[in-house]
Amino acid sequence: MSKSLPSWRELPIGAVILQPGSTVRYKTHEWRTLRPVINQDKCIRCRLCWAYCPEGTILELDKPYTTKAGKVYNITYEVNYDYCKGCGVCAYECPVKAIEMVPEVR
Template identity: 50%
Template sequence: MAKPMEQYKWHELNVGCVIEEVGNASEYKTGDWRSQKPVVNQDKCIKCGLCWLFCPDAAIEQTEDGRYRWNLDYCKGCGICATECKPGAIKMVEEER
């Protein structure tokens, strides 16, 4: 049985997790706010994970082959992933609506 949320210490929480007990954040698809989206050049990607680490929305998931993909339902297009990508594999492009 899980502890009540107020009993967790900060270091016991999973990185980038959505805790269903507390609220309903997973129900709100905030990606509609985006005006730009990330596009990845897989030939340049070295699978370092810096994009995942710095994503403030936990919108990046690692695939079985070690690559990363964006859940555009939650990506707000902030561009932090592109800024932190040292090989320059991520570019922000205007969203087409």
């Protein structure tokens, strides 16, 4: 756990979030035991992982990618590992099983 986190006595009543966007300071990846790895060659850019991720940590990037079979995509999906909690929803929902959950190594 980060040393910069406040103690429970410093939290607002009910632990409500007082400032929109303030949770960006809390990198929530530390409890992850599995990490999703996207196989860019298998990914068909359907966007379902982006839509289903409960943390909003699938990034849709304007980053061209050419598969080994020669198919060209103008976007690439990547995981923001600072906030991914390793729940596996993205891997479960991916229709072509392009996401593999692998053991986290720190």
